[in-house]
Structure formats: C-alpha cells, structure tokens
Amino acid sequence: MSSEILWYANRATGAVCLVLFTVVVLLGIAVRLRTRLPGLPRFGTVALHRGLSLSATAFLAVHIAMAVIDGYVDITVLDAVVPFVSAYEPLWLGLGTVALDLMLAVLVTSLLRERIGHRTWRALHWLAYASWPVALIHGIGIGTDTGTDWMTWLTVACVAAVVAAFGIRLAHSARASRRTPAALLRTAEGARS
Template sequence: MTSETLWYANRATGAISLILFTVVVLLGIAVRLRTRLPGLPRFGTVTLHRTLSLSATAFLALHIALAVLDSYVDITLTDVLIPFVSDYQPLWLGLGTVALDLMLAVLITSLLRERVGHRAWRALHWLAYASWPVALIHGIGIGTDTGTGWMTWLTISCVAAVVAVGGIRLAHSVRAARRTPAALLRTAEGARS
C-alpha cells in the first residue's frame, strides 16, 4: 500500500469514526432516557448502542493502525498509548491518545461489566462523555480535512446533534432532580398521617 493510499484511508476512517462515535453517544443518551427508537423494541436501542460501539471501536483501531503504518509521519505505538510524547504534533496527537485511553477504559469495563459491578461500570462509563469532545478536538487540530466544506459540515452536524440530545438529557436530569425532593416530602408527609 502506498503512503498516499494510507493517508486517504486514515482520513476516511477518522471521519467514519467521528460519525460512528457520535451515533454511539446519541444512542447512549437514548438508552439512559429509556427512549424507544421507531421500529425497534426497547432492548433494541441497547443492542444497537453496543453493536455500534464495537463497530466504532473497530474503525478507530483501523484509523490508528493506518496512522502507525503510514511512513509519511512517524507515529509509534508509544505515541498511540502515552499522551503528548510524540514528535509529530504532540498536542493534537496527544489529545487523540487521551480520547483513546478513555475509550479503552469504557470498553474494558463494559466487557467486564459483570465482574466490576454496575456501580463501577456506570461511573467509568461517564468517561465516554469526556472522550467524545477530546477526540473531536483531536480531529479538528490534526485533521488535514478540517478546513474543507464537507468536513466542516460533518463536524458541525455531529456537534449540533450531541449538543441537542445532551440538552434533552440535561433537561430530564434537572426535572428529575426537582421532582425528587417533592416526592420525598410527599412520602414523608404520607407516612406521618
């Protein structure tokens, strides 16, 4: 494979990873809100979230492998796993490494969910929310397509979708927090009567 082919494949897998991880985040929020997607039973949303998470991880692994294989830039396995040590664009590549490390923690704990327990798994699963924007910033900073129209619109669309659905998730959390004290008060008053 030529260096040019590797470069194009790396760009493509980076863009596809952005799309897939965006959909994974959106589905994760849908699962948390117990949203049923049209045409799927409720458990279908969870299954789709898990399946796309694994697919996104596979594309991410391919993206990383292509970056390491491409001889145009010297990216080592150390650069992939340890943030900010690369000679090539250490900040932007380091952010990608941070995002990868966070996603590895989410992936490993998800695969070992039964062993680590639901509480620990859920706490570590919040790292996915941190990983997505870090990976996005990595792509904006290091991506050679960042200034192109199609990549700009893709990035804006992904950010808008996550912000919109994240806003819905936040609104649900605020509503639930407001109801909880009132429900506790009603329960306490009912117990006294």
C-alpha cells in the first residue's frame, strides 16, 4: 500500500472517529437521561450506544494502524500507546495516546462491568468525558485537515452537539439533586400546612 493511500486512510478514519465518538458521547448521555430515541425502544438506545462504541473503536484501531504502518512519519506502536514518547509531534501525538488510553480504560471496564460492579464501572466510565476533548485537541493539533472549511465545520458541529448535550445533562442533574428525599419531604410538609 502506498504512503499516500495510508495518509488518506489515516485522515479519513480520524474524521470518522471524531463523528462516531461524538455520537457515542451523545448516546451515552441519552442513555443516562433515559431518553428514548424515535423509533427505538429504550433498550435500543443502549444497544446503539454499545454497538457504535465498538464501531468507533474499530475505526480508531484502523486510524492508529495507518499511522504506524505509514513510513512517511516514524510513529511506532509504543508511540501509539505510551503518551509523549514520540519523536514526531510529541505533544499532539501524546494527547491522542492519552485519549486512547482513557478510552481503552472505559472499553475494558465496560466489558468487565458485571465483574467489577456497577459503582466502579460508573466511576471509570466518566473517563469518556475526559477522553473526547483530549482526542479533539489531538486532532486539531496534529490533523493535516485542520483549518480546512469542511474540517472546521465538522469540528464546530461536533463540539456544539457535545456541549449542548452536556449542558442538558448538567441541567438534568441539577434538577434531580433538588429532588432529594429531604427536599421532597419539605415540599410534602409545606403542602400539608
């Protein structure tokens, strides 16, 4: 395979990963909020979240493989899994590695969810919220398409979607925290007076 084909494949899979992982984050928030997507039962949202997570991970594996196989830039397997050791763009590649490592922690703990317990899984699953922006910064810093119109609009759309969903998630959490048993009891007592 020519270096040019590998370069295009790396760029394409990077952009696809941005879209897929954005949708995975959005679906994760939808699952947490118990949102039912049109045309799907609630368990369908969970299944879609899991399936797209695995698909995004497969695209990420191809993205990394293309970078390692392409001889134009010297990126080793070690560079892909150990942050900030690469001679090539150590900061930007290192951020991609940090995002990968965080995402792998989320993936592995999700696969072991039954064994590690819900509370541990949930605590570690928060790493997904850290992984996404770190991966985004990696792409902005190292991506050769950064600054092109199409990539700028794609990035802006993904960021806007995640920020909006995260805002909805925070608002939902704030409302839920006001519905604590003590607050509900005070409301009930106030209604009786």
